[in-house]
Amino acid sequence: MTARDAYTAKELAEFLSVSERAVRDKASKESWPFEEVSCRGGKRRVYPVSSLPQATREAISNALMASAPAIDAPAIPEAAPAPAVQATPTASLTAHQRETALARLAFVREIERAAAIIGKEKAIRNLLKAVADATLPPRLAGLIRVANDRFGTGEKRSLGLSRRRLYDWCAKFAEGGEAALAPRHQGKDMSLPEWAPAFLALYRQPQKRAVADVYKDFAEAWPGKAPSISAVRRFLDKMALPERERGRKTGNALLKLCPYKQRKTDELWPTDIYTADGTTFDAEVQHPLYGYAWKPEVTLVIDVATRRCVGLAIGEAENAFTVLDALRVACLYGGIPAILYVDNGPGYQNAIMADERVGMLARLDIEMRNSIPGRPQGKGLMERAVQTICVAAAKRLVSCTHDDMDQDAGKKVFKIGRAQLKKLGKSALLPTFEEFKQTLLKRVDEYNTSPHRSLPRIVDEATGRRRHMSPDEYWKSFGPRGFAPLLVPPALNAELFMPGVPRQVRNGMVQIFSSNYYSDDLADFHGDYVEVRYDIWDSSKVYCWTTNGEMICTAELDGNAMDYFPMSQIEAARERRAKGKVSRLVEKLERVAPGSTVQLPETRPTYTIMADSIVKAEPVTANPLPVESIPMDATPVQAAPEVGTANKRPVFTSMEGRYTWLMQNTDKWTDKDNDWLLQYVNGTEYAGMHTYYEVRCIAWPGYVQKTSTNKGE
Numbered sequence: 037m038t039a040r041d042a043y044t045a046k047e048l049a050e051f052l053s054v055s056e057r058a059v060r061d062k063a064s065k066e067s068w069p070f071e072e073v074s075c076r077g078g079k080r081r082v083y084p085v086s087s088l089p090q091a092t093r094e095a096i097s098n099a100l101m102a103s104a105p106a107i108d109a110p111a112i113p114e115a116a117p118a119p120a121v122q123a124t125p126t127a128s129l130t131a132h133q134r135e136t137a138l139a140r141l142a143f144v145r146e147i148e149r150a151a152a153i154i155g156k157e158k159a160i161r162n163l164l165k166a167v168a169d170a171t172l173p174p175r176l177a178g179l180i181r182v183a184n185d186r187f188g189t190g191e192k193r194s195l196g197l198s199r200r201r202l203y204d205w206c207a208k209f210a211e212g213g214e215a216a217l218a219p220r221h222q223g224k225d226m227s228l229p230e231w232a233p234a235f236l237a238l239y240r241q242p243q244k245r246a247v248a249d250v251y252k253d254f255a256e257a258w259p260g261k262a263p264s265i266s267a268v269r270r271f272l273d274k275m276a277l278p279e280r281e282r283g284r285k286t287g288n289a290l291l292k293l294c295p296y297k298q299r300k301t302d303e304l305w306p307t308d309i310y311t312a313d314g315t316t317f318d319a320e321v322q323h324p325l326y327g328y329a330w331k332p333e334v335t336l337v338i339d340v341a342t343r344r345c346v347g348l349a350i351g352e353a354e355n356a357f358t359v360l361d362a363l364r365v366a367c368l369y370g371g372i373p374a375i376l377y378v379d380n381g382p383g384y385q386n387a388i389m390a391d392e393r394v395g396m397l398a399r400l401d402i403e404m405r406n407s408i409p410g411r412p413q414g415k416g417l418m419e420r421a422v423q424t425i426c427v428a429a430a431k432r433l434v435s436c437t438h439d440d441m442d443q444d445a446g447k448k449v450f451k452i453g454r455a456q457l458k459k460l461g462k463s464a465l466l467p468t469f470e471e472f473k474q475t476l477l478k479r480v481d482e483y484n485t486s487p488h489r490s491l492p493r494i495v496d497e498a499t500g501r502r503r504h505m506s507p508d509e510y511w512k513s514f515g516p517r518g519f520a521p522l523l524v525p526p527a528l529n530a531e532l533f534m535p536g537v538p539r540q541v542r543n544g545m546v547q548i549f550s551s552n553y554y555s556d557d558l559a560d561f562h563g564d565y566v567e568v569r570y571d572i573w574d575s576s577k578v579y580c581w582t583t584n585g586e587m588i589c590t591a592e593l594d595g596n597a598m599d600y601f602p603m604s605q606i607e608a609a610r611e612r613r614a615k616g617k618v619s620r621l622v623e624k625l626e627r628v629a630p631g632s633t634v635q636l637p638e639t640r641p642t643y644t645i646m647a648d649s650i651v652k653a654e655p656v657t658a659n660p661l662p663v664e665s666i667p668m669d670a671t672p673v674q675a676a677p678e679v680g681t682a683n684k685r686p687v688f689t690s691m692e693g694r695y696t697w698l699m700q701n702t703d704k705w706t707d708k709d710n711d712w713l714l715q716y717v718n719g720t721e722y723a724g725m726h727t728y729y730e731v732r733c734i735a736w737p738g739y740v741q742k743t744s745t746n747k748g749e
Contacts, residue, residue: 042071042082048092133218139183140217142176143202144209160202167197185219231263232271239272240283247272287410296413301490304341306511307521310366310373311418312337312347314354314383317472318430318438320453324469327461329453331437334476335359337366338421340377342514343488344507345425345480346370350473356535359383360396364533367400371521376404379415388535399532421483429479433472434465484508534569534579541566546580546591553578554595557588611724618725633732635686635693691721699734 049056063070063083070081129137143163150159166172167180180197183205208216234257238250247269255262272280278293285293314335323330335358337347347366351358363376376397378384389396390404397404407414430436435449449465456463467475487504496503505513524532539546541561545554546568558566558580566588567581580588625632685704686697695716698709705713716722717736722729729735 042084044080044082048083129215129218136182136185136219137214137217139179140205141209141214142179143183143197144205144217146176147202147206156206160199163202164197164199229263229267229271231258234258235268236283242284242286244284288412291411291413299417301341301417305519306339306341306344306514307371307373309340309375309377310337310346310370311340311377311415312359312362312366312384313379313415313418313422314358314381315422315426317426317476318436319433319472320435320437320466321433321472322462322466322468328457329435329463329466332472333358334422334426335362335383336418336422336425336480337362337370338418339370339373339507339511340417342507342511343417343421343490344370344484344511345421348476348480350476354381354383356383356386356388360388360533360535363389363396367524367533368529371523372400373402376402377407377415377418378404379407380409387537396533396535399536425479425483426476429476432475432479433467435467531569531579534571536567536569536581538565538583539568540564544596546578548578549575551575551593552596553591553593554597555580555589555591558591561588611720615724615727633696635696691716692725695722695729696732696734699729699736 049059062068068083068088070083073080073082146163147156147159150162153159154162163172167177170177184197184201205217231254235250235254238254239245239247248265251265251268254268278290281293282290312335314333317332317334320329320331322328330352333351333353335347335349335351335354336345338344339346346369347362347364349358349362349365351361366373384390384404384406387395392398396402412419427438430438431440435453437446453463453465456465484507487506488510489504491505491507491510493502494505494509495501537548539548541558541564543562544556544558545552546558546566547553548568548570553568565583567583568591569579569581576593578591580591582588622633686693695713698705698713713736717739722736722739726735726739
């Protein structure tokens, strides 16, 4: 029940704890003034509170105090302040200040209720008497400690109320409203000390020096009495974290502490925007060509609308070819995007990708947008996808080198792996390139089929529970809405994804990568520029197109090159030169060691003839068969080998040496020697050395020198 200006006899009976008849009799006997007001069924009397006896008014005040509801923060209206004074806003109050102010407001409201009946002074005195007599309602008794700003259980002072304090609370509320009742000492002093700029100039440095270390230099340089280090620490604690760390952190590190705007993707459709980025894989694998430990560079392409990974490429570094391969996979697997959102790395800022006329993006009608340098937050979606896919894949391999990898275990894997590579050429701890590729592909498939928290929710058919859609599911959901990706025609797959460069035609040739490519079809384009497209994996030919996009021809590497002389003439000249050198060498040996021979290596180095050993000539002990009885295709007769040390055959280092030894030791021939001699005598090697063998008297019997008319038969 709330205080009013007048009450009926029934309401006064409740306040005085008597019957309604007793109230009417008392009012008639003491001639209480009354007013008649209309009501249902007639009229009734109401008695103004101001005309009631003092005892009755006090009884009404005590009854209202006992029955008043508890004060709730949202239900407390802020009293209108005096016209000349502006109320203090409550939004800046702390929870402690607000709680104290509401407790004080409860006593102010109680005084105002009673003051309307018995006056302000009497209301305060009755409130203090109730506190002293312990008759104060529990709802108010529990607020005394809070209103006095004494929250500690061990505090013994200011547990009661005083007349002065209650008058002070009423005055503050009348002057400034609810916020004026808040204790001022609980707020932080946010004024800037005079020494703060000098200290912050030393503290805000990228070296991130400790407070104590900075304080030493500051205290020595400060002209007056320096504040204590505790005062400095309290001041730093009051500062907002971004302002305190400004200078100690710069660029991207500082941006992480600042607010940011989040880009919405709700209105995007698949293939509207692709974003790509590369990262060094946090695990070592065996290089597919050279076998050493290697960290591959992984480039991923993500569809922004669905978060689906649509492109993947593996290379040794982030370059134009790796990025081109990732874009090729994305366009063939997902479709050609409208926008490619990437950073400013070398894999994207190059003529192969970005040239306005022959670049890959121009040929595919893709618009490239670059993020702001040094702001990876702008590509947070891509950064998160790369970490989600690649880090999880790297941690599945023993050779993981991620920051979370145990350092001791990582060192063991490194040492054992290097030792095995050095000894065996491979290591069981290093996955092969194929194993790494399968692990990465499996992880990409898991990512595309797993629920993604940034995608809409659906009801899982298997479990009946709500969950987020996976990138694959969200991609497929656009099909019924009319989505159809722009695919690359199969006939143009290789053509579109070949890098192109403009080159000028000179005499039917174009030059690219320090190599010349020729075609007769380029003769009419002498002096003109053409677009030369090339396969990054095949350097044997290039493809020439006009600047209007018309195919011209395929130019072959050194297609107009020819031998300076026919190779048969050059080989014959080499043979004659080699034979002449051998003849001159034999003549020199005859002068130095008569009867000696030259034993040549079986496989001679190109253009080089070297004498491996000098042995003394031995007389021929067995004459070959008569010339007229040995046809060219006959098998020589095998002689019985001698027993003993004489049966040891020398190690032949050349065909000439073997032939010379066999002709000088016909009794040591074997079946293999017979076959070899027939093959050697009918070959070009013997034809070039026949004259030399005749001089040495070891020419093959019945051999007929072939003339130029039957060469090559």
